[in-house]
Each structure stands twice: as C-alpha cells, then as structure tokens.
Amino acid sequence: MRHRKKGKILGRVKASREALLRNLAANIILYEKITTTEAKAKAVKPFVEKAITSGKVASLTSRRKLMSFFYTEHPVKKIIEVLGPRYLKRPGGYTRIIKLGHRKNDGADMVQIELV
Numbered sequence: 001m002r003h004r005k006k007g008k009i010l011g012r013v014k015a016s017r018e019a020l021l022r023n024l025a026a027n028i029i030l031y032e033k034i035t036t037t038e039a040k041a042k043a044v045k046p047f048v049e050k051a052i053t054s055g056k057v058a059s060l061t062s063r064r065k066l067m068s069f070f071y072t073e074h075p076v077k078k079i080i081e082v083l084g085p086r087y088l089k090r091p092g093g094y095t096r097i098i099k100l101g102h103r104k105n106d107g108a109d110m111v112q113i114e115l116v
Contacts, residue, residue, distance in 0.1 A: 008043045021047055022071060028095070029075040029083070033114035041097050041113040048115075052087055052094045055079035083115070090116075 010017055024044040027034050029051070036044075051069065054062045058080050066076040087094055093116065100110045 008039055010039060010043060022069065025051060026070050026072070026075040028113060028115070029078055033112055035100065035110060035112050037103075038097075038099070038109040038111045041111045045095050045097070045113065048095055049092065051075075051079060052083050053092070055084040056088055058084055 010020065012020065020040070021044050024034070024036065024040060025047045028044065028048050047069070051066060054065055055076075063076060063080060066079060067073070070076055083094075096114055096116050098112045098114070100112055102108065103110050
C-alpha cells in the first residue's frame with residue numbers, strides 16, 4: 001500500500017522516472033510549452049516551479065544547484081538569464097496546465113503545460 005508516500009510512480013523504475021522528469025522539465029524551460037499526459041504534467045510541475053524559484057537569484061550557488069538537476073547547461077542558462085528576471089516580482093505559480101482532450105490511441109488525458 002502506498003499510504004503517505006509522495007510523488008507519482010508513472011509506471012517506471014526510479015532511474016527512468018527521474019530521467020523522464022528531468023527531460024520534461026528541461027523541455028518546458030527551453031520551449032516554454034509542451035504537450036504531454038496529465039499525470040506527467042502534474043508530476044513535473046513542482047520541479048519546474050522550484051527550478052525557476054531558485055533561478056531568481058543569479059548566484060553561483062543557485063547555478064550549481066540547477067546544474068545538479070539538469071543534464072545540460074542550456075536550461076540552466078535560460079533560467080538564470082531569461083526566466084529569473086521575468087518572474088522576479090511573481091511570488092510563484094509559473095506554470096499553467098491546459099486540458100486538450102483524449103489521445104486517440106489509448107485515450108490518455110492530454111494537456112499542455114506552459115510557462116505563464
């Protein structure tokens with residue numbers, strides 16, 4: 001039973017789930033909107049929010065913290081240089097989830113997650 005266990009498993013083992021969430025978060029940062037399933041969007045939303053919040057302070061500490069999460073330098077650079085100053089006065093809620101309907105193949109709920 002999963003009493004009081006945080007997070008979604010998404011039908012994957014831990015390593016592939018972490019890789020999926022890291023790549024989804026990086027793509028949301030780089031492209032500012034992606035289309036994915038509702039469960040994946042809800043699972044990745046806290047990671048994106050925390051990354052942008054830590055990127056609001058352009059320091060070496062925040063850069064190293066972001067580099068420990070993302071695989072490449074590109075999303076870290078965009079957070080520090082573009083998104084941090086853009087959301088400097090916003091206290092949170094940097095992402096929005098818009099429902100798109102069902103996927104034709106398997107009927108999964110599809111959503112678009114984007115930066116506000």
